Amino acid sequence: MRLQDFLFESVDMLRAGDLIRLDKLQPMLEMARDRIDQWATQIEDDPQPRGLEALDDAILEALDHFSEAIDYLELAVSEHLPELADLVSSRTQDAVDTLRHVSKQA
Secondary structure (H helix, E strand, C coil): CCHHHHHHHHHHHHHHCCCCCHHHHHHHHHHHHHHHHHHHHHHHHCCCCCCCHHHHHHHHHHHHHHHHHHHHHHHHHHCCCHHHHHHHHHHHHHHHHHHHHHHHHC
16 A cells, blocks of 8 residues: 555544554554655665756655654544644645656656
8 A cells, every 4th residue: 555545544534533543553654654764765875866856855855744644643643633634634645746746847
């Protein structure tokens, strides 16, 4: 499952008032964080050629948005704050929009 799909489905669950168990969610969040860290490291270790640095910057910005969405989701579940669903959704959509922009530019 793609990260954005996972996050948007979690938002739907929060908004519906579904119980999300942190002990079940935590491994998925850690896996997502690890993947984001790997992607960021890959970008830093193998940057775009000169003149295309803006693409790397945009991808790193999208990764930051995904990281924020994950953090808000974890907080929403651990503190029982379903009202954070809007922040999770917004950050996820920002990441998706940024990656879509990168794809068009590439």
